[in-house]
Amino acid sequence: MATEGNVLELPKESSWYSPSKLKHYIGVAIKDYPVLWLTILFVVLIFPALTAPWTAPHDPLKQELSKRLTAPVWSTGSEDKPPSWSNIFGTDKQGRDILSRVMHGSRISLMVSLSALAIGGTLGTTLGLVSGYFGGWVDHLIMRIVDVFLSLPLILMALVIVAVFGPSFWTAIGVISVLLWSRYARQIRAEVLAIKQMDFIARARVSGASNTRIIIKHVFPNITNTLIVLATLQVGTVILLEATLSFLGAGIPRPNPAWGVMVADGRDHIASAWWIAVMPGIAIMLTVLSMNMMGDWLRDKLDPKLRQV
Amino acid sequence: MQRYILIRLIQSVFTLIGVSIIVFSLARLSGNPLDVLLPDEADDETFERISELWGLNDPWYIQYFTFVKNASRGEFGPSFKWQGRTAMELVFLHLPATLQLAGFSILVSVVLAVPIGVMSAVKKGTLLDTVGKLIALLGQSLPSFWLAIVMIWIFAVKLGWFPTSGRGGFDHMILPGIALGWFSVASFMRLTRSSMLNVLDSEYIKLARIKGLPEWKVIWKHGLKNAAIPPLTVFGAIVVGQMTGSVTIETVFAWPGIGLLALQAVNARDYQVIQAVTMFISVLFIGMNLLIDILYAYIDPRVRFT
Secondary structure, three states: OHHHHHOOOOOOOOOOOOHHHHHHHHHHHHOOOHHHHHHHHHHHHHHHHHHHHHHOOOOOOOOOHHHOOOOOOOOOOOOOOOOOOOOOOOEOOOOOEHHHHHHHHHHHHHHHHHHHHHHHHHHHHHHHHHHHHHOHHHHHHHHHHHHHHHHOOHHHHHHHHHHHHOOOHHHHHHHHHHHHHHHHHHHHHHHHHHHHOOHHHHHHHHOOOOHHHHHHHHHHHHHHHHHHHHHHHHHHHHHHHHHHHHHOOOOOOOOOOOHHHHHHHHHOOOOOOOHHHHHHHHHHHHHHHHHHHHHHHHHHHHOHHHOOO | OHHHHHHHHHHHHHHHHHHHHHHHHHHHHOOOHHHHHOOOOOOHHHHHHHHHHHOOOOOHHHHHHHHHHHHHOOOOOEOOOOOOOEHHHHHHHHHHHHHHHHHHHHHHHHHHHHHHHHHHHHOOOOHHHHHHHHHHHHHHHOOHHHHHHHHHHHHHHHOOOOOOOOOOOHHHHHHHHHHHHHHHHHHHHHHHHHHHHHHHOOHHHHHHHHOOOOHHHHHHHHHHHHHOHHHHHHHHHHHHHHHHHHHHHHHHHOOOOHHHHHHHHHHOOOHHHHHHHHHHHHHHHHHHHHHHHHHHHHHOHHHHHO
8 A cells, every 4th residue: 555655657658649659650650760751752754754644544735624723632612613533633724634734744854854954953063063173264164154054043044045935845945954064064074173183083193094094983973972962952953943844834835734834823713712823833843852861861871071051 | 262252253153144045035035025015016127117217127136235235234125015104214123022922931941940940859759740741742732823722722712711812911921921831841851851960969068058048949049059150151042942932822813023924024025124023033043142151151161161
């Protein structure tokens, strides 16, 4: 009876929602669990981008005016237009299926971002390598050009370029690559400057290797990790940039189902038909989020030097 | 120090020349501006006369020098969309609205980012830190134009708390301010956190603790004061980022600033105004960076010798 106070108190079974557990779950989901972002990436970007023409339920451009502004399937909808499983995310002003358009939008986003990264990344890396390796006036010249491109107002310049050349798929890719290369050049140059001081470069030079050979065989392999991380982190930025340009009418031209264009289309109907603008926006958000998570993860794995940035 | 300032100054001038070449050639790439400006019924003689008057028949380098000469005096010529106003006048007319919005959104991002950044450094590895990371991740992934539209839908249309667009009282400023500031919260917060982590490790913080100062004083006075330098260096970039980012936000909210002016000018092919806006923002950006670099070199002498 009197032993009650003497019993060693066992730790209470902590409930699943205690702060420490919750923190653990979030932490696991963000950091130590690539499965999460890999799943999002696959579902939102890669799968629809690769298979949209066959797996999308409808033609993204086909207008069905009788079905216009149908609400998504989970909402109550209106009397005369009940939501149906045929248009899971609802339809837009012209009766086009939102889900199919979002799926085809992934294709556009992926193509634009990969092409722009390939062009801008190659140009920037080459110039960064040359600038960092040779130094001197070449370095000064390239770095001043980089400064110029970094101090131009990005979106405004893109708008002007598109106004001059007219909006098209290739103008969008061109504009984004032109605006992208300077960041690569600067980062790669800094990396090369450090590598240049290493002993193995001096040894290569002593053994008679040409500059081209040293750059390709000895410097480049040492920046690939940085390059991979940089590219991954840039995919999100590029997708956001493309969406912003398309939203402003300076990216992918209508009627292509680019996500930014879709948000712009839904803007006027936000009060009555929120799904037109919200759905593609969620697609942008999830894609960029998962790309950024992947970039952070890769950075921790591949390039500890960048970690603190 | 003088040497450093001089080198940075010369570099800035080169950057400025580069920017002016690009801005100049972009407008010329679109062809003869007179094709757009003159009415269709204008005959060849008028065409010739005005070309001569505006110096459009001169070789490109003379045209470029005229452009630079006029631009350095802030003269970009008359706007053709907004009749009777010069391009620079229009920029200054729209500047207060943009500055107001940018100022407010910076306030929003600082008020949100600094406390969260500091606290997630102090309580590193706790739930608070994780939530901070989550906010930073979201901040970098949400498209600002979409956030703006969704906020209009929820807070202006559904709840009716704020007006949907336009410039007016303080309540007009809240939605666009948050939409614009949201993006910089993430970068500001991460920087504050990492800088604060470095500072908290230092000897003088230990000394402050040993001396028996209350913890809040250690963190907010001794800690934050020293941790504030790196975030301050990106501050300039953020301020100018707000001004360019304002193109989208000002469009969504019909906020009458230079972002909206630029978009309207682009749509109307009003190259005088486009040139004025682009040069204005670039000069601001270059000047801001120069100022911050010099300030930084003043605070941290190691910078001067690299």
